[in-house]
Amino acid sequence: MSEGYQRIRFGVEEGVATLVLANPKKRNAFDPEMRVEMCEVVRQVQSDPAIRALVLTGDGEHFCSGGDLGNIAASGLDNAGWRRRLGSLHDWLKDLMQLDKPVIAAVDGAAYGAGFSLALAADFIIASTRARFAMSFIRVGVVPDCAAFYTLPRIVGVHRARELMLSGREVPAQEALALGIASELVAPEALQARAQAIARSFVGASPVALSLIKRSLSLAATDLASLLEQEANAQALAMGTPEHREAVRCFLEKKPMPFQWPEA
Template sequence: MSPSRQRTVFEVQDGVATLTLRNPDKRNAFDPIMRVEVAEVVRQVQADPAIRALVLTGADAHFCSGGDLGNIAASGLDNAGWRRRMTGLHDWLKDLMLLDKPVVAAVDGAAYGAGFSLALAADFIIASTRARFAMSFIRMGVVPDCAAFYTLPRVVGVQRARELMLSGREVGAEEALRLSIATELVAADALQDRARAIARAFVGASPVALSLIKRSLALAASDLPSLLEQEANAQALAMGTPEHREAVRCFLERRPVPFQWPRA
């Protein structure tokens, strides 16, 4: 960990990076320091070809309780100031969502407000059985942010997203699984191991194919002709990679292919 980091812990092992949010007095709430540190990590993960996947998690039995309300109240920002702050947040959040490497969110405890939105920015949410999610923005008289208007309807549908955003109610772990918010549920003491096992699996996958899949999915809400053009371009590139050729060889020789999803 860099000595300058105060709100996060960043580690890399065997091709998997782990970013842990750490603001223990406030259940890992976002503050300006954390935002800067997360942005730095996202840039580092993107730039390092040795990093093949990212695990995003929180310390001390919570993921992230949302924005630091004390900091928000003390900021004194006017409308223009808040717009500048949101624009800065969007810069790194977009980089995270468009990261060409898989992102696994390991969610324990609270994922409220911006914490819920941050989890939705990942490709997979592995949740503990005690995880709790809430689009709690309405309780504070604000609108959902951190791209929730984009991500949540794509996961649960527009009607359910409307209900969750307008009610601000809490979603428990079992309901999160039913709504496809969570990919899997595991016991709290198995959460980190399971999230890292999934992330490690991608070390054996084609980085080109992973990047192209994520880019194509980002266009899934666009018009069909654009999406089909992207699909054709992406498949043409993926078919020419050594990872694809090796996977075909393994299949034809009845050997395990390099990428295998870890069994639960």
Template structure:
């Protein structure tokens, strides 16, 4: 699939999509051009059922340095204008957050402001020791955006989310692993390969089961009766899927399962 974007690189190999933020002059800042191209890519991924997993990463030694402050300073928008701009961003961000396939973020270097929030839109976050996560919004008199009020407490809990948002301090890769922001830590040389291997494992997973798991966990915090009802409905659907029947047959015939989580390098 050819790449036709100016600030992003997008490729699909063996049903795994890799989206690379690539705007070296701005440390991959989420400027107007990138926001527009991001929207296009998210729509493309959602519409292509052949894509089984998505990897998000950044080029040039950084993930994403956040919003484009120079553009923000000169935008000249009033309150209604800023609200409309945020709602435009939320339109594609919500589609990414609710994508029914796994999303894996591979974070090296800066993941600041909206870049931090963007990493949290993934299901799994892998990082390097030199990764730097920062909810930097308060440094410029703003509140966290790009879905951070939804996603950050789900990763670290409400109290720690408040601390990270209100302190606007840096979190390196080792602390991100300790806090649960990152699931695994890898060298810069191994990071993307590990993320893509993880994504590739889902090519052999049941897309229905993956979708149902993500949908149920999106309702995390709901009352127990509602979650149990959702569980019963989801399992009934999964029981009737061809992937379930294939997996059971392979088990009975003592064959290796098709879906296997990749071993750590």
């Protein structure tokens, strides 16, 4: 893992980047320093073509407990100050959500408040059996942030998102799987290995196809005509890539395909 960061750890191995929230004494709570460091890393991941996937996880037995309430209380910001601070957070979050590479969140323990929102910004949530999620914002008199109003209803539907946001209740791992929040559940000791295995599988996938799939999915709420236009443009690009030609060759010659989802 690379040096020079105070609130995170970051490393790249065999095409897979791993970003670890590293403030375990506070259950990896967000603070401004962590946000700045994560912003830097996300831009590095985006700009480096050798990086093919990103694993996002937390140090210790928790993913992220949300915003650092002590830091928030001591900030002394007025309404305009909070607006500016959240604006800078949104800039970084959009970079993460618009990464053209798969993002896998490996969630153990608590994913509360902004920690839950952060996990929802990933393409996959692989959760341990002791993971627990909560839109806990209402408990401290604020509204969900970090794009939760966008991501959560798209996963669980507006009615269930309303219930989770207004109650702030805890969602255990099994319910998270049933609701579609978590893609898989694994034992805590197997969590990191499973997340890394999924990330490594994308090293064999077409980066162009991955990027086009993610961009097209971001338009899923638009009108049908616009989505079909995007589909046609994306498929035309994907058909011209060497990865597509290689995959077709392997298929026709009955050889192992370059990209294969790893069995759980």
